[in-house]
Amino acid sequence: NAGVTQTPKFQVLKTGQSMTLQCAQDMNHEYMSWYRQDPGMGLRLIHYSVGAGITDQGEVPNGYNVSRSTTEDFPLRLLSAAPSQTSVYFCASSFGQNYYNEQFFGPGTRLTVL
Amino acid sequence: AQKITQTQPGMFVQEKEAVTLDCTYDTSDPSYGLFWYKQPSSGEMIFLIYQGSYDQQNATEGRYSLNFQKARKSANLVISASQLGDSAMYFCAMRAIQGAQKLVFGQGTRLTINP
Numbered sequence: 539n540a541g542v543t544q545t546p547k548f549q550v551l552k553t554g555q556s557m558t559l560q561c562a563q564d565m566n567h568e569y570m571s572w573y574r575q576d577p578g579m580g581l582r583l584i585h586y587s588v589g590a591g592i593t594d595q596g597e598v599p600n601g602y603n604v605s606r607s608t609t610e611d612f613p614l615r616l617l618s619a620a621p622s623q624t625s626v627y628f629c630a631s632s633f634g635q636n637y638y639n640e641q642f643f644g645p646g647t648r649l650t651v652l
Numbered sequence: 653a654q655k656i657t658q659t660q661p662g663m664f665v666q667e668k669e670a671v672t673l674d675c676t677y678d679t680s681d682p683s684y685g686l687f688w689y690k691q692p693s694s695g696e697m698i699f700l701i702y703q704g705s706y707d708q709q710n711a712t713e714g715r716y717s718l719n720f721q722k723a724r725k726s727a728n729l730v731i732s733a734s735q736l737g738d739s740a741m742y743f744c745a746m747r748a749i750q751g752a753q754k755l756v757f758g759q760g761t762r763l764t765i766n767p
Contacts, residue, residue: 573755580745580757581743583755596754626695635753636749637748638702638704638747643696645696646695648695
């Protein structure tokens with residue numbers, strides 16, 4: 539049981555480039571989400587999904603796209619990278635979307651946009 | 653809207669002492685869950701403990717316990733007999749039934765354990 543996996547661990551982009559951060563979970567969790575963590579701050583929700591084919595925006599969605607074609611995978615796409623998107627990105631999953639469902643986090647992707 | 657406030661940016665504690673990390677929350681929702689996560693310098697988020705709004709007793713997990721005072725809307729994390737490996741960032745977070753898709757985080761407290 540690998541839990542939540544993320545690739546890559548580190549990435550450097552130039553302004554304007556696009557890329558996809560990969561996230562996968564093998565726990566058959568319905569709910570998946572993406573967060574970003576900026577220095578000295580807590581995590582902020584970017585996008586989330588309550589099941590395959592269903593996604594919605596979180597607190598800071600601008601500049602990011604997501605899709606959920608399978609239960610296991612939830613990739614995050616940066617359309618045109620900007621220096622303001624330099625951050626650490628965490629993917630998380632939980633069995634359901636209830637308030638008592640613990641979220642399991644991946645190891646994070648550290649992204650730098652030059 | 654839900655909000656989490658952690659008022660201690662940093663704390664320094666001697667090894668083997670107990671430490672309390674403060675967390676206050678704001679929500680109008682009667683059903684909610686409170687979570688504490690540890691983030692060591694390696695960066696991963698480690699789940700520590702959970703408290704539900706309807707739980708009658710304070711949650712405990714090994715050396716971690718949660719001092720839940722519902723009327724004061726506080727959910728402080730207590731670490732007993734601190735160890736050097738407890739040095740890390742600690743985040744309080746909340747998930748409420750109306751906004752159940754969103755885990756709202758506080759800004760965190762950096763705990764340093766001195767030998």
